[in-house]
Amino acid sequence: MRALLLRDLRLAVRSGGGFGLSLAFFLIVTVLIPFGVGPEPGVLARIAPGALWIGALLAVLLSLDRIFALDREDGTLDLLATAPIPLEAVAATKALAHWLTTGLPLALVAPGLGVLLNLAPAATGWLIGSLLLGTPALSVIGAFGAALTVGLKRGGLLMSLLVLPLYVPTLIFGALAVGRGGAGADAATPLMMLAGVSLGTVAVLPFATAAALRINLR
Amino acid sequence: MELSCRDLAVARGGWPLLSGVTFRVAPGRALILRGPNGSGKTTLLRTLAGLQPALSGRADPEPGMIAYHGHADGLKSTLTATENLRFWAELFGTSPDVRSALAAFGLERLADRAAAHMSAGQRRRLGLARLMVTGRPVWALDEPTVSLDTASVTRFASVLARHLDAGGAALIATHIDLGVPGEVLDVTAFRSAPPARGQGGAPDGFGNAADAEAFL
Structure with missing residues (x-):
């Protein structure tokens, strides 16, 4: 498992690995929002939590099809399925590698982008915390969606349709935690719900992902 | 067997x-x-x-004893020959005798070359060398x-x-x-x-x- 994790991290940072793509996408989406809604600081500050969370979510979505599609194309997925580690561990490891190369960097750069949207300074900590707690769920759910569509050519759009509805709870609680935290209200409840969604999906979905992979390998 | x-x-x-x-x-x-x-x-x-x-x-x-090699070679094109083989050796828990597997297929000189820069035949040889490091x-x-x-x-x-x-x-x-x-x-x-x-x-x-x- 460690070998697989290190390999996925190494592939991500090598050329063509896609590391940084989702970060750049996040930056662009965030920069576009003031162009769309106008530069009034009050409006921007009000929509900043939701806009940042949607931007992060779309950035994660953009990188999902890399999780299994490339391994499927070059035959690695077949070989992983015959390797001595269970497919559930492969699914969990690849979701972890995806989070380390996507969710974690997104959480770390989000405060800088919050400035662009006039995010309340008090909300910065909540933004990082909610992204750190919520993005694991995005990676695990995304890995499941990627596994479901791994056998399809150009399955990216279908995967988006499958995955985005499942992202709704994370988005609601994540944006709510940032908004309430920034306003000085109690944000513990949405954060706990966010952590609950992440823990639940991390516990269950690797098994569903492995089952989906097995079906698609046939 | x-x-x-x-x-x-x-x-x-x-x-x-x-x-x-x-x-x-x-x-x-x-x-x-x-x-x-x-x-x-x-x-x-x-x-x-x-x-x-x-x-x-x-x-x-049972399948746990079998090393499979299909139509595709299962190589990562941005990794070198050695890195590709070492990954499989670690995944299969075998001692990574990568050098002798490369030598068996005449790939010593390509050990540090990325798989993307190999010919189809060289990639196939590297894919077959993987069988040796699985230990199956x-x-x-x-x-x-x-x-x-x-x-x-x-x-x-x-x-x-x-x-x-x-x-x-x-x-x-x-x-x-x-x-x-x-x-x-x-x-x-x-x-x-x-x-x-x-x-x-x-x-x-x-x-x-x-x-x-x-x-x-």
Whole structure:
């Protein structure tokens, strides 16, 4: 498992690995929002939590099809399925590698982008915390969606349709935690719900992902 | 290691392809699968390797003993030859004797070259070298000599012969004569009847166990 994790991290940072793509996408989406809604600081500050969370979510979505599609194309997925580690561990490891190369960097750069949207300074900590707690769920759910569509050519759009509805709870609680935290209200409840969604999906979905992979390998 | 298989039935995409596949191969010998395109060689190999379930029947050894090599080489093009092999060695928990695996296929000079910058034949050799680092006793190979030149085929045949000499076994779908000791299994003898609409399909009298034993 460690070998697989290190390999996925190494592939991500090598050329063509896609590391940084989702970060750049996040930056662009965030920069576009003031162009769309106008530069009034009050409006921007009000929509900043939701806009940042949607931007992060779309950035994660953009990188999902890399999780299994490339391994499927070059035959690695077949070989992983015959390797001595269970497919559930492969699914969990690849979701972890995806989070380390996507969710974690997104959480770390989000405060800088919050400035662009006039995010309340008090909300910065909540933004990082909610992204750190919520993005694991995005990676695990995304890995499941990627596994479901791994056998399809150009399955990216279908995967988006499958995955985005499942992202709704994370988005609601994540944006709510940032908004309430920034306003000085109690944000513990949405954060706990966010952590609950992440823990639940991390516990269950690797098994569903492995089952989906097995079906698609046939 | 002895290979055996009894009344195995395999399907692709829900369509029964082969049924009643039965064979027994003595240790140190290879089983060469023959048959025209679409006759089910790949499906049989993938089923034996555990990539898809069999409809019925049983096979020995279990998939955990089998190293599979399919049409694709399973190489990451941004990793070097050494990195590719070392990854598989670590994943299979074997001591990474990557250097000798590279040497066996004449790839020493390409050890630090990224797989993206290799020719199709070099990539195939690297993919086959992976079999050596898995440490598994049974190799299931699907057209292993595709895109190999004559010298590389000879090299591969000698690696295969050494593997068999050391007590290993191999199942190979190939159309060329590799010169290794082995039995030939013509999979067309086990072809299933096309399934009736709406049913799972029933095997016809083509491939029964008695035929297979006689054939071998």
